Amino acid sequence: DQQVKQNSPSLSVQEGRISILNCDYTNSMFDYFLWYKKYPAEGPTFLISISSIKDKNEDGRFTVFLNKSAKHLSLHIVPSQPGDSAVYFCAASAKYGGSQGNLIFGKGTKLSVKP
Amino acid sequence: DTGVSQDPRHKITKRGQNVTFRCDPISEHNRLYWYRQTLGQGPEFLTYFQNEAQLEKSRLLSDRFSAERPKGSFSTLEIQRTEQGDSAMYLCASTPDGLAGPRETQYFGPGTRLLVL
Numbered sequence: 687d688q689q690v691k692q693n694s695p696s697l698s699v700q701e702g703r704i705s706i707l708n709c710d711y712t713n714s715m716f717d718y719f720l721w722y723k724k725y726p727a728e729g730p731t732f733l734i735s736i737s738s739i740k741d742k743n744e745d746g747r748f749t750v751f752l753n754k755s756a757k758h759l760s761l762h763i764v765p766s767q768p769g770d771s772a773v774y775f776c777a778a779s780a781k782y783g784g785s786q787g788n789l790i791f792g793k794g795t796k797l798s799v800k801p
Numbered sequence: 802d803t804g805v806s807q808d809p810r811h812k813i814t815k816r817g818q819n820v821t822f823r824c825d826p827i828s829e830h831n832r833l834y835w836y837r838q839t840l841g842q843g844p845e846f847l848t849y850f851q852n853e854a855q856l857e858k859s860r861l862l863s864d865r866f867s868a869e870r871p872k873g874s875f876s877t878l879e880i881q882r883t884e885q886g887d888s889a890m891y892l893c894a895s896t897p898d899g900l901a902g903p904r905e906t907q908y909f910g911p912g913t914r915l916l917v918l
Contacts, residue, residue, distance in 0.1 A: 720905070720906065722909070727912075727914065728911055729892055729910050729911045730844065730892070730909045775843050779905050781905070787849075787896070788859075789834075789836075789907060792843050793842055
């Protein structure tokens with residue numbers, strides 16, 4: 687049973703427009719959420735995170751929104767650039783409940799930004 | 802370069818052979834995690850160390866897998882009697898303690914891609 691779901695395997699966006707990547711989770715114990723970007727044959731690169739006590743966190747072109755009641759988060763990239771083309775993973779962790787902070791990942795969304 | 806490093810980056814082996822991977826975390830990070838990623842999936846947690854103590858192991862970590870972090874610095878992951886199903890990317894990540902930064906943000910190495918023939 688997947689605890690973190692990214693239901694869109696792929697997304698194509700025009701350069702300069704907004705990219706919106708979505709993520710849903712089922713475990714109410716999750717209290718920290720992260721987005722990672724991954725190029726082929728490389729490890730995931732940390733992008734941005736958000737604690738469950740917040741509903742928005744912004745870092746340059748990247749903004750993450752958290753809706754706890756809906757158990758949903760999204761990553762907005764504005765404006766999108768061709769270099770943003772990669773696979774984006776949503777991840778969640780729980781400080782309590784025995785998980786020791788290990789990350790639970792979704793399956794990823796492949797973003798393609800077209801010039 | 803002060804990021805997480807992993808060695809080797811690629812490994813091809815025959816079924817039944819043993820392989821060992823190494824991870825060097827960011828120097829001030831005391832928590833170290835191993836993950837495995839297969840095609841079309843996100844990384845899946847394998848095991849976790851705080852300093853030299855192995856505190857948690859996933860059900861994915863069969864008895865053919867063993868991990869160590871003898872001095873609380875680098876870590877090794879060994880797979881004995883490899884099977885074709887072990888083919889995957891093996892990722893290492895480390896986190897700072899709460900004094901140096903958010904505990905929950907994990908920083909990943911480049912991974913070791915294993916192919917078992």
